[in-house]
Amino acid sequence: MSERGDIVLSARGIVKRFRSGDSELEILHGIDLDLRAGERLALMGPSGAGKSTFLHVLGLLERPTHGTVDLDGRDAWSLSTQERALLRNRHIGFVFQFYHLLPELDAVENVMLPAMIAQSRGDFREDRHQHIAKALDLLSNFGLAHRLHHRPAQLSGGERQRVALARALFLDPPLLIADEPTGNLDRDTGEIVLELLFRAQEERNLSLLLVTHDERLAERCGRVLRLEAGRIVGALPGHG
Amino acid sequence: MYRIFLSWRFLRSRRTNLIGVFGIFLAVGALILILSIMTGFLEETRRSARGSLSDLIITMPPYSESRRPRDPAPVLEVLRKDERVEGASAHLGWMCILTRQDERSLRILVDSQSSEIAGIKLTGIDPATEDNATEFRSSLDKVGRADDGTIEAPRLRVASLDDPFAAPPDYNANVGRPRASVIVGEKVMTYHGLRRGSFITLMTAVPDPASDTGWSAKKREFVVAGCFRSGENEIDLERVYIDRGQLARFLAGVSEDDPLPEDSILYSEVLVKLKDYASDAEAVRASMGAQLFQAGLIDETCSIRTWEEFRGALLGAIENERVLMGIMLSLILVVAGFTIFAILSMMVTEKRRDIGILTALGATPRGVLVLFLLIGFWDALIGAFAGAVIGTWMAIKIDPFERWLSDTFGVQIFNRDVYLFDSIPSVVTPMAVAAIVVGAFVCTLVFAAIPAWRAASLDPVEALRNE
Numbered sequence: 001m002s003e004r005g006d007i008v009l010s011a012r013g014i015v016k017r018f019r020s021g022d023s024e025l026e027i028l029h030g031i032d033l034d035l036r037a038g039e040r041l042a043l044m045g046p047s048g049a050g051k052s053t054f055l056h057v058l059g060l061l062e063r064p065t066h067g068t069v070d071l072d073g074r075d076a077w078s079l080s081t082q083e084r085a086l087l088r089n090r091h092i093g094f095v096f097q098f099y100h101l102l103p104e105l106d107a108v109e110n111v112m113l114p115a116m117i118a119q120s121r122g123d124f125r126e127d128r129h130q131h132i133a134k135a136l137d138l139l140s141n142f143g144l145a146h147r148l149h150h151r152p153a154q155l156s157g158g159e160r161q162r163v164a165l166a167r168a169l170f171l172d173p174p175l176l177i178a179d180e181p182t183g184n185l186d187r188d189t190g191e192i193v194l195e196l197l198f199r200a201q202e203e204r205n206l207s208l209l210l211v212t213h214d215e216r217l218a219e220r221c222g223r224v225l226r227l228e229a230g231r232i233v234g235a236l237p238g239h240g
Numbered sequence: 241m242y243r244i245f246l247s248w249r250f251l252r253s254r255r256t257n258l259i260g261v262f263g264i265f266l267a268v269g270a271l272i273l274i275l276s277i278m279t280g281f282l283e284e285t286r287r288s289a290r291g292s293l294s295d296l297i298i299t300m301p302p303y304s305e306s307r308r309p310r311d312p313a314p315v316l317e318v319l320r321k322d323e324r325v326e327g328a329s330a331h332l333g334w335m336c337i338l339t340r341q342d343e344r345s346l347r348i349l350v351d352s353q354s355s356e357i358a359g360i361k362l363t364g365i366d367p368a369t370e371d372n373a374t375e376f377r378s379s380l381d382k383v384g385r386a387d388d389g390t391i392e393a394p395r396l397r398v399a400s401l402d403d404p405f406a407a408p409p410d411y412n413a414n415v416g417r418p419r420a421s422v423i424v425g426e427k428v429m430t431y432h433g434l435r436r437g438s439f440i441t442l443m444t445a446v447p448d449p450a451s452d453t454g455w456s457a458k459k460r461e462f463v464v465a466g467c468f469r470s471g472e473n474e475i476d477l478e479r480v481y482i483d484r485g486q487l488a489r490f491l492a493g494v495s496e497d498d499p500l501p502e503d504s505i506l507y508s509e510v511l512v513k514l515k516d517y518a519s520d521a522e523a524v525r526a527s528m529g530a531q532l533f534q535a536g537l538i539d540e541t542c543s544i545r546t547w548e549e550f551r552g553a554l555l556g557a558i559e560n561e562r563v564l565m566g567i568m569l570s571l572i573l574v575v576a577g578f579t580i581f582a583i584l585s586m587m588v589t590e591k592r593r594d595i596g597i598l599t600a601l602g603a604t605p606r607g608v609l610v611l612f613l614l615i616g617f618w619d620a621l622i623g624a625f626a627g628a629v630i631g632t633w634m635a636i637k638i639d640p641f642e643r644w645l646s647d648t649f650g651v652q653i654f655n656r657d658v659y660l661f662d663s664i665p666s667v668v669t670p671m672a673v674a675a676i677v678v679g680a681f682v683c684t685l686v687f688a689a690i691p692a693w694r695a696a697s698l699d700p701v702e703a704l705r706n707e
Binding site for chain 1: 246602
């Protein structure tokens with residue numbers, strides 16, 4: 001685990017252009033970003049500012065037109081598809097606005113999914129008991145001990161997001177990317193999820209990249225970046 | 241590990257997959273069933289044709305100009321000396337008309353539209369040596385099938401196996417009653433309404449140089465000693481066996497007990513059974529032909545043929561039909577493959593977001609490809625396995641199954657009077673089953689590959705975009 005202060009994620013000169021018809025549309029105009037271990041960074045900005053695109057580039061889901069993303073000291077976009085998938089699996093935990101759980105799996109299985117993807121059948125079977133114990137532990141900590149074998153359709157929004165959070169933390173990644181994690185929840189429920197998110201982030205000394213519209217939420221982060229029209233227009237120190 | 245786990249989970253959670261599984265099941269089962277029956281038809285036809293035709297048939301037309309010996313003994317002697325020959329027997333065949341003192345005979349004779357055969361192939365045999373060359377003896381107590389489909393206990397159709405032409409025990413051959421007996425085909429028996437001990441009149445024509453027309457008519461009354469069952473419809477419907485000597489006397493126009501005249505016709509063909517037909521047939525035919533020709537026992541008017549040459553067209557047609565049927569039914573597999581393609585394509589569209597999630601969690605495009613291919617693989621595995629088991633089972637149990645269907649719905653599906661066989665023949669060849677199962681797998685995987693490829697090339701970001 002890295003000490004507080006080490007750079008976990010480093011993006012340099014991120015440019016993203018989309019081709020639409022004959023014209024090219026530039027969404028990101030060369031963005032730099034460093035994220036340190038244990039740092040809580042909020043990314044804010046109006047709709048269409050390029051927040052999601054930037055997040056996807058950092059999350060190794062979308063290739064930038066120019067620029068580099070260093071994760072774990074490696075230039076992620078110069079790696080092979082295979083290596084990049086492994087990097088995503090081991091180093092990044094995602095929390096999405098719409099939870100994105102697999103509807104066919106119950107809560108425990110959803111939480112263990114990153115391990116299932118990472119391991120071969122034999123290895124997973126060998127570690128199965130440890131994985132289940134860890135999943136149960138995470139879910140119980142998040143107050144879902146009575147919901148272990150429910151499918152997502154049987155869970156409330158808050159419960160789903162807590163399962164998604166447990167899944168993101170399952171392989172102990174150093175970086176957590178949360179895209180509007182409370183955007184689809186009512187205030188009280190959202191507050192519970194946020195509490196869990198921040199607590200996990202502090203306990204594990206994670207870097208948290210949080211995309212939000214919510215000013216009050218952004219205020220609880222150590223650093224706030226404002227993205228407008230594909231450029232960082234202001235960096236504010238937060239209060240977190 | 242997620243590929244197998246998730247493919248199985250996806251499969252189970254989508255009922256539509258059952259349609260694909262069912263399609264493959266149906267295709268595999270039907271292919272196995274039909275090909276087994278066609279193979280069965282082929283083998284059964286070969287078997288019954290072989291039984292009634294013997295291995296080699298030497299046709300020796302008894303023309304009057306021929307310088308060949310009138311008696312078959314020298315030919316039989318040459319043949320029986322050969323160690324590759326199991327047995328040889330001389331036949332005298334003659335076409336006849338069968339009548340009896342009964343309205344039925346008239347009806348049969350005037351029925352020009354009848355598809356049944358009214359003519360009779362009267363076949364003169366030597367009962368003592370016959371069973372060495374043909375299956376005459378076994379046809380006398382062959383297991384048959386009653387009208388309700390149950391198998392009859394083997395029963396003797398003549399008074400005695402040792403003397404098959406013996407008249408029925410209670411038959412009193414008084415003066416004026418026929419003294420020569422015949423054994424008629426089982427279907428001849430029922431068609432003409434005969435019983436053991438019935439009298440029949442056989443009529444035919446023989447060459448007669450003294451006559452204006454060159455022919456003279458012959459008729460004689462015979463007593464029915466019993467019947468035989470070859471299992472081949474045509475033979476059971478038109479063949480009547482008689483002692484060769486008695487047939488010669490009938491044709492020569494001398495009484496049953498009189499000695500044969502010098503110039504009587506004694507045989508028209510010689511049937512040869514080989515110890516190993518498959519390997520020796522051609523060699524025996526060539527060497528026998530040369531030997532008999534040199535000895536002056538056969539001439540240009542004679543021919544030596546294998547039984548397959550007699551039935552070549554029929555056997556070829558069935559084999560052809562089997563191959564064609566296989567090709568056409570393979571199209572069912574393609575249809576089943578299309579079903580898999582459609583279902584998986586639907587599934588990929590429906591699971592766009594899940595594919596995006598998996599990618600975000602570290603799945604590679606190749607992993608996603610394998611995941612969807614595996615769904616097709618499970619479809620094929622379940623469908624092909626169930627199809628192979630049920631298809632094989634049905635092929636083995638086709639007869640009771642057909643009878644059950646007939647009984648339940650009151651429609652006769654397999655008409656045993658029309659076909660050559662007592663039961664629906666079916667032969668399951670493991671190689672054919674294996675080939676069909678492999679074909680099902682290949683077909684399914686090829687069709688599953690297209691949607692699987694599409695799933696693998698999905699843009700995860702596109703799939704994850706918030707609604």
